Amino acid sequence: MTDTATTTNLNKFEKFKAEKDGLAVRGEIEKFAALGWEAMDEIDRDHRLKWVGVFFRPVTPGKFIMRLRMSNGILTSSQMGVLAQVVHRQKSRLMWLIDQWGLEKFRAEVENRLGKSFLPAAAKDEIDWEKRDHIGVYKQKQAGLNYVGLHIPVGRLYAEDMFEIARIAQVYGSGEIRFTVEQNIVLPNISDSRLATFLTEPLLERFSIDPGLLMRSLVSCTGAQFCNFALIETKNRALAMIKALEEDLTFTKPVRIHWTGCPNSCGQPQVADIGLMGTKTRKNGKTLEAVDIYMGGKVGKNAHLGTCVINSIPCEDLQPVLQDLLIKSFGAKPR
Structure with missing residues (x-):
């Protein structure tokens, strides 16, 4: 717990966190749903919900936006299907702390909390490859398998798109779906025997494997x-x-x-x-x-x-x- 003398020196976001454990809000989601957004405590609604990825949008009262974290940007087809169903139904940032402290102090504090020191930076840039976007058809190192990168214009998907992506990942691949930092999708493990049929899927007319050089x-x-x-x-x-x-x-x-x-x-x-x-x-x-x-x-x-x-x-x-x-x-x- 944080004592009173300490909390007087905190900014308002730090005080929110000191007053209620950041994980406690997860157990209150059903209560919030029953109360309705207008009856919720404003700090819970406008700030604490962000800690579980739910953002209140004052410009559209009563509506929220949810952000999800995916390990390595990889989903299964069944997970994509669940997300599709959800979509179909339907300023407390680390950067400020680093800006205030500087990198050296931030690094030292992280090392102190971890109880060990980080390795120093490499003497030279070890990266020897140029930028790759993975759009198109590529052989995998596993014999007889391919991965296909689909271009998703500005990364925008609708529920119908997500259902279709989940379907083709399951039918032609292993059900695995990978998201890239360029907001595109990679479908791995498509066999040589299924590749030609995969490339005739109507979805590829919208999510191209060969878009324009700017797009x-x-x-x-x-x-x-x-x-x-x-x-x-x-x-x-x-x-x-x-x-x-x-x-x-x-x-x-x-x-x-x-x-x-x-x-x-x-x-x-x-x-x-x-x-x-x-x-x-x-x-x-x-x-x-x-x-x-x-x-x-x-x-x-x-x-x-x-x-x-x-x-x-x-x-x-x-x-x-x-x-x-x-x-x-x-x-x-x-x-």
Whole structure:
């Protein structure tokens, strides 16, 4: 327990945690459901539920968003089916602590609590591979088996999609479904004898194994449509923008474009070839949705973060700016 003298020095989020154990809220879910969201204690509703992955959305009163953690991004087909059924029916962050303490203090405290020291960083970058997206058909090291990467545009799935993915994973593979950091899906363990039939599945017309060179590398956070932190709408805008750019330009290599709705950077714009971070700007006396543009990010061998090169471009003016960047910096050609 935390004594009174100590709690007086805590910020409000730390006080919430001191007043009630973080795991206690899990046992109260049924009580909350019976009470209804309007009758709930506001701290329970707006803060403590987050500790079990449930987020109250003031912009849509009475509705919540749930975030799930999946070990290594892997699901079974039956688990995907359960998620599909759920979908069908239907600012306390570590980053601030690290920003306040710095990495050295944070590391020392973690080591102290673990009771052991961490190994030092490697003398050199041990990664010897370049970025791979795993979209397409690939041989596995196990003889006679293949894995297939499906492109899921901006990672958005509906219940019907999830049922179909669960079905084809079970019919053609081992029932295993893997999610990638690029918001796509990998279905492993498809035998040579079933591969040709698998590739005729209608679902692959929507979730392609060979998308356009801009579309295949597109990543987007949830955006203002469902996230309280986002300053701009991202997913729908990102899709429309990429489709327009692919209609106007031709490419010889993928270009990774990442959208994120706010500085929390869930869409990781700093590791993209072109990163777009949501902000607001003024134009003709009006406040508009806009982006700051990052460039130069890289993952894999010799990874490094990109830097902000252009500030506050209104989203309505963004397409010609991106088109110019793609032509000058990435070898795109007008059609």
